[in-house]
Amino acid sequence: VPEQILRDTTMRLAKLRGFCDRHPMYKSSPHIIGDTTTLLREFAIPFELVESELSIVHAIEVNPRRNDIDNIWTKIIRKASQRATDTGSIQPIADIILESAQKFYPHDLRVFPLQTIVRLVATYLIDNRINEPYFITRILRQANVAYGDLFNTYHQLYSNRAEPFNNSQPGGGMELLLSELAYVLNQWIKSADERIHGYISEYLTTVSHFAFRQDLAHEFLEIQRKLEAFSANMFE
Structure with a gap:
């Protein structure tokens, strides 16, 4: 619940200043805890609690500016x-993505702007010459990001050619992006293939159990x- 996230986040931030019980923000109704600017200026930014900046924006802003979100994610990464x-170890990067x-x-x-996150992580991997095949896809899949969302994100980045994916040199951003694209497509097809085979077996069992027409069974067998x-x- 956004209001609960806001209360929890601001309470934790205020405790750092030692005045949680006497700060006027907490004497008011939870519905008027404060605006985003105040929370960011007085709490999150001075203590460099960038993850909390994200929670504050999530809790309060109806239409946060994309540039603001991108800037916060830049600081997080x-x-x-x-x-x-x-x-x-690159595990701290994986951890913050999973947590978020x-x-x-x-x-x-x-x-949780996927294009921004992918672009920032890719930039880090390239700049530091880290060879971790399919790192971005593997982490985002651990975070339960859907294959469709990953493919759409990668394809948009491929089409836009934004930095670092405007570098077509070997070992550059475009090669990394295409590697992630190939991996996610292969994994997506395998996953769909396994599910569809299971569904077809179930459909064939139903056709047989209820003695439906044979051409329906033949149709599913042909699909299989x-x-x-x-x-x-x-x-192969």
Whole structure:
């Protein structure tokens, strides 16, 4: 619930200043806790709590500006990147994406902008020459981002050729993006293929159980044959 997220976030931020009980913001009704500018200026920004900036915007703003969200995510990935550098592992980047996805995906894509996240992570991987095949897709799939959303995001980035995907040199952004695209398409097809085979078996059982017309069974069997032929050619 946005109001609860706002109350929890602002309470946690205010405690850092030691005046939670006496701050006038908390003496008022929960419905008038304060505006976004006040919360960001007095709490989140001074303490560099960039993840809380995102929660505040999610809780209050009806139509947040895309530039504001992109700027917050830039700070989030930069902070995670510094931890990644300090620890010698890219896990901090994965962790913050997973944590944010649990809060905001799929119900609030305003504050979980897939194109921005993919672009920022790709830039980090390229700039630091990190060879982690399919890292972006694997993390976003762990976050339960749908294959369709991933494909649409990658294809839009491919079409727009925004930085870093405007670099067509070997090892550059375009090669990385196409690698992620190929991976997500393969995984998506495999996933759909397995589900469809299961569905067809269920449909055939129903046709047989109720003694429906045989041409219906033959139609499903033909679909199954075509799928098997397609899979054999696709994944051989």
